[in-house]
Amino acid sequence: MEGFKEEAKRILAFWSEHMVDHKYGGFYGQIDGRNQLHPDANKGAVLNCRILWTFSAAYRTFGSPTYLQVAERAFHYIMNYFIDKTHGGLYWELDSKGDVINAKKQIYAQGFAIYGLTEFYLATSNAKALELAINLFHLLEKHKDTHHGGYFEAFTQDWKPLADMRLSAKDANEKKSMNTHLHILEPYTNLYRVWKDKRLKGALRELIIIFREKIVDPASYHLNLFFNEAWGVKSTDISYGHDIESAWLLLKATAELNEPALKGQIHMLAVNIARAATDGIQQDGSMIYEKKPDGIDMDRHWWVQAEAVVGFMYSYELTDDKMYLNLASNLWAYIQSYLVDNVAGEWFWSVDDNGRPNRIDDKAGFWKCPYHNGRMCFEMISHFSFE
Known part of the structure; x- marks a missing residue:
């Protein structure tokens, strides 16, 4: 496999050349599927934090001052506009000028802020970034479920219970989700790389155990997606992309803890999850989106293919089973043939069953955002030494 360095630079160029908002600061909120810029679109916390992570990681990977400038732009915009200086945490959504539209505290967004801030700290040693990431960690721990374990989906601006806790309109309105916990596991792993705090270590370990004991179905090894407060399963859908993404993120988290017994258990679990995720692989080498009781979504989403390349490579590294290497290689070939927009740049959101x-x-x-496909490239370059 080759071409990851070139593809990463293409992705990064799209964002640095087309998404920088020179009028109101930060980044534009939308370029639609027909490549039309919407300068008045609202700006989301998740998008901005993912831009911060991506360009910080890009600077660490390539050393280009251009990538550092974009990362610094994202950091300063988040600090100046998204941080709630009264109640703590990040607002969910701003308008194009930076005024608050939705002040709710979605835990998913707080997680991505920690992820982006810690990566920015790794790139720059900016003490304010680490301080804010640590403060957000303490805020999340203050509001976690101390009875049943884990994290609630969302709160009001002042951290009170919220009736509608959904991450998006397509999600179930349940108190806990796989998706939020996956994207707390991810930033806590990154934070622990730079801050060896005892409480953080315990929280990271607890998240790994929650995945092992509550989220991963013990019979199928697919991930359950939604839960009530007491971890009762409230969904039957299968998300193939989240299956394979969780497999390798669990490996990264466990590696940071350096506990041999737990590491062995999670290695076995991750391989079983990856094997289960192959249910979503099609004859053309791609991975479909999800399976629901009323049917299968056959679309090939950009992020699913990207995460599958990385996830299967980690499975190959663990097992030396060339099936996983072939799966990753076929996915990368599919991405280059169908998902990369060679005319306008970046990747399409998805392609249908016919490409x-x-x-x-x-x-x-x-x-x-540039996070899934950008991260795929960085992992393939830095961890697996593919150019």
């Missing part, structure tokens, strides 16, 4: 690109959903926006 036709989706031009309705965003090219860049509230949820379409």
Whole structure:
């Protein structure tokens, strides 16, 4: 496999050349699927934190001052506009000028802030970034579920219970989700790399155990997606992309803890999850989106393919089973043939079963960020030494 360095630079160029908001600061909120810029689109916390992570990681990977400048832009915009200086945490959504539209405290967004801030700290040694990441950690721990374990989905601006806790309109309105816990596991892993705090270590270990004992289905090794407060399962859908993404993120988290017994258990679990995720692989080498009781979503989403490349490579590294190497190679070939937009740049949101690109959903926006595909490239370059 090759071409990851070139692809990373193409992705980064799209964002640095087309998404910088020179009028109001930070980054534009949307370029649609037909490559039209919407300068008045709202700006989301998740998008901005993912930009911060991506360009910080890009600077660590390539050393380009251009990537550092974009990362610094994201950091300062988050500090100046998204941080709630009264109640703590990040606002969920701003308008194009930076005024608060939705002040709720979605835990998913706080997690991505920690992820971006710690990566920025790794890139720059900026003490304020680490301080804010640590403060957010303490805030999340203050509001976690101390009875049943884990993290609630969302709160009001002043951290009170919230009736509608959904991350997005397509999600179930339940108190806990796999997705939020996955994206707390991820930033806590990154934070522990730079801050060897005893409480953080315990929280990270608890998250790993929650995945092992509550989230991963012990019969199928697919991930359950939604839960009530007491971890009762409230969904039957299968998300193949989250399966494979969780497999390698669990490995990274466990590696940071350096506990041999737990490491052995999670290695076995991760391989079983990866094997279960192969249920979503199609004859053309791609991975479909999800399976629901009423049918299968056959679209090939950009982030699913990217996470699958990385996840199967980690499975190959663990097992030396060339099946996983072939799966990753075939996915990368599919991405290059169908998902990369060689005309306008970046990747399409998805393509259908016949390889036709989706031009309705965003090219860049509230949820379409450079994080999944950018991270795939960085992992392939830095961890697996593919150029």
